[in-house]
Amino acid sequence: MSLSKHLVVLFILTLSWQVSSAQGIIKRDALTSMDRGVEAMENGYYEAADQFFRDALSKMTKLPSNLAYYFGRNSYHLGKYKQAINWLNKYMELKGTTGQYYDEVSNYIELANEAFRKQREDEIDRTQKQLTTQGYFDCPSDYMHCPLCNGTGVLITPGKFGAVYQTCPYSGLSGKLTCDEYNQYLRGELEKKKVD
Structure with missing residues (x-):
């Protein structure tokens, strides 16, 4: 093999190692963000946890099932019930009934569905009160x-x-x-x- 072919192979190997190394660093940063998010969530800092989970999501090419659970659970505590339902259902889709967090996910899905229904009912009640007690509905025609x-x-x-x-x-x-x-x-x- 000639010297130029050796240099090309060496260059490709070096480049491959650098890409692999960079991907490892990004994955490690993503997992660190996820761990920080879990810690913040466990301590009741749901807004901070949300930012950590979003950072982890932006760095990952493949969604780990436990991040779907954490993000869904945290969304519930933020009052983002529809988002919580979506993420928790994603966990169920990925892990089914055999997942580590199956019981917790089932419980949070039930709580989020109930809270989402209540939230919708409250919005309807608020709208009806605005239309019927706080003034006059401005009709679009005669x-x-x-x-x-x-x-x-x-x-x-x-x-x-x-x-x-x-x-x-x-x-x-x-x-x-x-x-x-x-x-x-x-x-x-x-x-x-x-x-x-």
Whole structure:
């Protein structure tokens, strides 16, 4: 083998070693960030833990299952319930029922689902209160579709001998409410119309 071929092989080996060494350093840094995140989470420093876990994620090319668990658990403590559910489900996807943290993950998924449902209900309640008690809903047009009959003017209910059709008690056959009537309906103050 000629000297130039030896130099090329030596250069390739050196380059390969440097790349491997750099990858090892990055992986070690990622694992260090993950360990610091776990420590911060265990001590109740969830924001700091979140940053450590994000740093670890940015340095890893392959997601370790335990990081999915840690990130999901920490997200739960941050009140990021949907994110927690996603990460914890990712752990289950990676490890199944045989994973080291299976019991904890199952518990956190249940807690996160319950908290997420409660959070959604609270948002709906808050929105309803804003629309109905803190002022006036600004209608996009002069008339709104009646929420009771969905703008049809007719209520259809099942009966013993088929469907029963009834004129809407709030909007009549028009299926429309004025903006003032709509706001009264939202507040529960709209009185039923007399239908002939």
